[in-house]
Amino acid sequence: MTTFAELGVDQDIVDVLAKKGIVDAFPIQEQTIPLGLPGQDIIGQAKTGTGKTFGFGIPVVQRLGLNPEPGVKALIVVPTRELCVQVYEDMDMLTSGRATSVVAIYGGKAYEGQIDQLKAGAQIVVGTPGRLIDLNNQRLLDLSHATEVVLDEADKMLDLGFLPDIEKIFSKVPAVRHTQLFSATMPGPIVAMARRFMSNPIHIRATDPDEGLTQANIKHVVYRAHSLDKDEIIARILQSEGRGKTVIFTRTKRAAQKLSDELSDRGFNTASVHGDMSQEARERSMASFKAGKKDVLIATDVAARGIDVDDVTHVINHTIPDDEKTYLHRAGRTGRAGKTGIAVTFVDWDDLHKWALINRALEFGQPEPVETYSSSPHLFTDLDIPAGTKGRIVTAPRTQTVKTQPAAAEGEEGSRRPRRRRRTGEGTASGNAATGATVTAEQPAGESPRAADGGGTHDGGGKEHHDGKSAPRRRRRRRGSGSGAPAAS
Template identity: 80%
Template sequence: MTSFAELGIDQDIVDTLAAKGIVDSFPIQEQTIPLSLPGQDVIGQAKTGTGKTFGFGIPVVQRLGLNPEPGVKALIVVPTRELAVQVYEDMDLLTSGRSTSVVAIYGGKAYEGQIDQLKAGAQIVVGTPGRLIDLAGQRLLDLSHATEVVLDEADKMLDLGFLPDIEKIFQRVPEKRHTQLFSATMPGPIIALARRFMVNPIHIRATDPDEGLTQANIRHIVYRAHALDKVEIVARILQAEGRGKTVIFTRTKRAAQKLVDELNDRGFSAAAVHGDMGQEQRERSMASFKAGKKDVLIATDVAARGIDVDDVTHVINHTIPEDEKAYLHRVGRTGRAGRTGIAVTFVDWDDLHKWALINRALDFGQPEPTETYSSSPHLYTDLAIPAGTKGRLTKAPITAAVRTTEGESERRPRRRRPAEDGAAPAAAAEGAGTHDGEGREHHDGKPAPARRRRRRRPSGQAPQGA
């Protein structure tokens, strides 16, 4: 490995990274930084989790200098809000020893704070296309001096339909600029985009010679699972030996919320990130996951590109991704920064055709997923789940208890209705006074309709037989 100090990077940036324990560069960084520093347009292609942010971020910060003039000098465009926050944090780290200011511009947050930072002279803007165009249209964001332009996760922008917005943004930046484009995959429209807006770019594809389409340090496990049994299987996987932070992907927002509620009820520490949540809620969930306060994150694909956490050990596809690209981006949350990881994918009976396409595209050699249930012995052996593990960490809540003087808890007695004739209630036989399973009796053992008629009887009217 080559250290950052050997790549011609300014010493203050090297020291900042070293203070965080980051000394050696990844292949994509080693190959792109020496080209970008002098101003060469670069297309960087590498798998998720291989250090692309520092690959383009270090040249941007260094080329702006120690004390850049106020005003937007660099623009980094990203496809999702979560990724905007992640890239902002990395850029903020790189500029911590300089006067350079970074601002994140994305939807779901109040305009005022972002506008105030722009007016204060922020030099680096990290933003999503929609909010960038919005503020530029209101003349609150001036991109006419942004000589450093980066497109991050360009293939995701293509998937989300952002290419027309990217063209609008390029119309607002100077013609003479330094442009970098980074992506995990490079479909045809992205290559066409690069040809239009970049000047003689050098295409760097950083892969290991013995590495296929999928990371060699990720173990891929595929199960054909029944929808009603998935939560039970997930709960057992979350108790596997060596299981660290875990990301679970669902297809819909409703499924994500339902799963997080279910896992929390079972005693796990889970958070969610999906489109029905407010931006601040999503950011709190991500922050608690990164800090380790929550060790399970349930997300829809909206967060697949914004989860940049090195110590994720497991990724679980609760529902199969739509295609091989989505699969790679999901499972790329684990096995990051040279670590190993496990990716478990559930395939419903109705989705076997989708798995066949993914299996063929990625050359997995697993055309038939193994039929698996929460009680299947191979589930335990495949994932190092201790024998006898059940799908719940905590017992169901019990009724309220009262604290005695000795500090022991005892169950609070249930209040009884006084007998109508004033006599003390007789002891009930075992099993009396409860539901009989057919809905005929209430807690006092008397038919419910009679009780309702008695409650509706006008005041002062004597009961029959009195």
């Protein structure tokens, strides 16, 4: 292994990395940093989780110097908000020993804070295409001096239809610049874009000699499962031996929230990230997952590229992804930084054709997923689930139904409401407090009609509200009526 110091990285950056326990460079970093430092245009290709951020981030920070002039000097474009936050955090860490300032520019957040940071002279901007173009059109973001430009996860930009926006952004930056493009896959349109906007780039692909199309340190398990049994299977997988943080991907945001609620009810500590949530809520969920306060994250593909957590042990595809690229990005959330991981994929009967394509593209050699149910013995042996495990944690609080007691029962427990009704009313119907019934319901035949009138005192239906006499005067008349004998009917 090669250390960062041996690659020519400045000592202050080496010290910052060392404080985080990062000393040796990954293969992609080892190959790109020596080329990026002098200003060589680079196309870096490596699987997710192999350290691409430092591969382009360290040259950017070091080339700007210890004390760069105020104003945007470096631009890093990313496809999603979650990845924007992740890259921002890494760049902010790299610059912690310098006067360089970093700002994250992305949608879903208020403009004011981002604009204030730009006006304060931030030198490195990490942003998503839409918000970058928006602020540039408002003349709040000046890119005319951004001589360091990075496109991260370029293939995802293509998938999300951002290539026209990227062209607009390149038209705003200087013609003479240092450009780096990083991606896990390299489809044709990305290569064509690189040829247009880069100057004699060197294409670097970092792979291990014994690594196939998928990472060798990830165990891939594929099951054909019934949709009504998936929640139970997942709940049992979450109790497997050695399980750490787990990411579960769903196809739709509604399915993500439903699964999150279901697993939470079963006693698991879940968080969710999907499009129906506000940006603040999504960031809170991600922060709680990274900090370990939540150990299960249910997400749509919006988060597939923004989860950079080293200790994710399991990735579960609640629904099979549409293609092999999405599969790789989802599975790449585990087995990061050289650790091992498990990727479990459920295939519905209607989606077998999708699995056939993924299986062929990634050379899994498993054309027919094993039919699996929550009670299947191979489920327990494949994933180290203790025998007898059920889909609910023993200490999980079960949903409780609030019991609504009838009026009579409330009266038996000494409810104050019947007593107030009794005191306000006739005062002779002593049974009211005990039964919770109104005077009208308890009035025996031949009792004074005035007692019946009291039944409407609190509901607005009694005659005394419409007889033109005030309540105090009426009560005085009743108290002074003498013996209390019932009036003649």
